[in-house]
Every structure is written in structure tokens, then in C-alpha cells.
Amino acid sequence: MGDKEILMDALKFHGHKCWASVVGVRAGLAALRTLNVPRSGGTQLYAIVEIGEEHGGMCFGDGVQYATGCTFGKGNLTKNPVGKLAVTLIEKDSNCAVRVSYKPTLREQIAESAFMKKRAAGVMANEIPEEEQMELVDLVWDAPEGDVITIGEVFDYAGNWLPEVMGFKPCESCGEMTALAYLRVVGTKQVCIPCSGYER
Ligand SMILES: [Zn+2]
Ligand SMILES: [Zn+2]
Numbered sequence: 001m002g003d004k005e006i007l008m009d010a011l012k013f014h015g016h017k018c019w020a021s022v023v024g025v026r027a028g029l030a031a032l033r034t035l036n037v038p039r040s041g042g043t044q045l046y047a048i049v050e051i052g053e054e055h056g057g058m059c060f061g062d063g064v065q066y067a068t069g070c071t072f073g074k075g076n077l078t079k080n081p082v083g084k085l086a087v088t089l090i091e092k093d094s095n096c097a098v099r100v101s102y103k104p105t106l107r108e109q110i111a112e113s114a115f116m117k118k119r120a121a122g123v124m125a126n127e128i129p130e131e132e133q134m135e136l137v138d139l140v141w142d143a144p145e146g147d148v149i150t151i152g153e154v155f156d157y158a159g160n161w162l163p164e165v166m167g168f169k170p171c172e173s174c175g176e177m178t179a180l181a182y183l184r185v186v187g188t189k190q191v192c193i194p195c196s197g198y199e200r
Pocket of ligand 2: 171173176193
């Protein structure tokens with residue numbers, strides 16, 4: 001798959017076309033290239049994204065997910081929420097890691113775009129005309145890599161990777177399938193956490 005195809009598929013998954021998700025795709029692809037590893041089809045890679053909650057540019061995280069294959073569902077993505085558009089990608093076998101962060105060279109051009117003016121006025125990103133969405137996508141995608149991201153040195157990440165516990169059992173109270181590691185013992189029964197009354 002070509003990089004542009006990855007980008008367009010990522011934007012389709014994301015739901016609208018925006019600069020931050022493009023930065024995420026570029027950061028993810030650059031991290032894969034730097035570590036010389038393929039997209040994580042399984043959980044070979046682990047990503048730590050630094051976006052926080054309820055702020056602009058969080059769309060970065062979706063670009064990273066799509067490009068790297070480190071996803072919410074596979075559980076090989078976590079947030080260190082410090083409000084930055086940055087990701088650390090780690091190859092779990094070797095613990096080789098790299099941090100890639102957003103470089104705001106295009107900041108003013110982005111801020112002055114029709115897209116961002118509408119976003120600031122409270123218009124939902126997907127309700128902004130397609131050509132105004134694509135204007136920023138093209139700006140961030142076509143810019144030289146060094147104008148969009150900073151790629152750190154490869155370093156050794158002190159990973160402590162837990163093995164996957166396979167298997168499910170029905171909760172003996174509500175009957176819902178529950179992953180083994182999340183069953184709790186109450187009296188003689190193995191039950192899910194909500195049925196157990198325990199906090200976790
Ligand atoms: Zn977005
Ligand atoms: Zn239950």
C-alpha cells in the first residue's frame with residue numbers, strides 16, 4: 001500500500017480530513033521507518049501517544065493508530081496525556097524505541113485556514129466543505145517531513161511486557177462472558193467485577 005493510500009484510508013476511518021490526523025499518519029510512518037519495522041498486525045509494536053483530553057489536535061492519535069497498527073482494540077496503544085502531538089513507538093522484542101513529535105512550522109498557515117476559522121467558530125470538522133478540509137490535508141502532507149515532525153534518536157525502552165491471558169468464562173452471576181483475568185471470587189462463585197461489588 002502506498003503512503004498516500006494509507007493516508008486516505010486513515011482519514012476515512014477518522015471521519016473527516018484534518019491536519020492533525022495527517023501529522024499522526026506522518027509521525028507513525030516515520031516511526032516505523034526509523035525502527036525499520038512493519039505496521040503492527042499483531043501486538044509486536046506498542047505506542048504511547050501524548051495527546052490529552054478535550055483539546056485541539058487530538059485527531060493526531062487516530063493517524064498514529066492507523067499508520068502504526070497500534071490500536072485501542074489491540075491494546076498496544078496507551079496515552080501519556082500531557083497535551084502534545086507526539087508518539088513513542090516501541091518494538092517489543094528488541095525494546096528499540098523512537099519518539100516522533102509535531103514541529104509547528106506550518107502553525108500560522110494552519111491557523112489562518114478557512115478550516116480552522118470554522119473550527120474556532122464551533123463548526124464540526126466533518127461539516128466543513130470537503131475542499132477546505134483537503135486544503136490543510138494537502139498542506140501538511142506535501143510539506144517536507146522536517147517541517148512537520150521531529151524524529152528523535154532511537155533509544156532503549158525499559159519495557160516490562162505482560163503476557164496475554166487467553167480465555168473467557170461466563171460470570172456465574174450475570175452469565176456474561178468475561179476475560180479470565182477479570183473474574184473475581186465471591187464466596188464460591190467466579191463473577192465479573194460489576195457483579196462482585198469490588199472496585200476492580
Ligand atoms: Zn480530525
Ligand atoms: Zn456478572
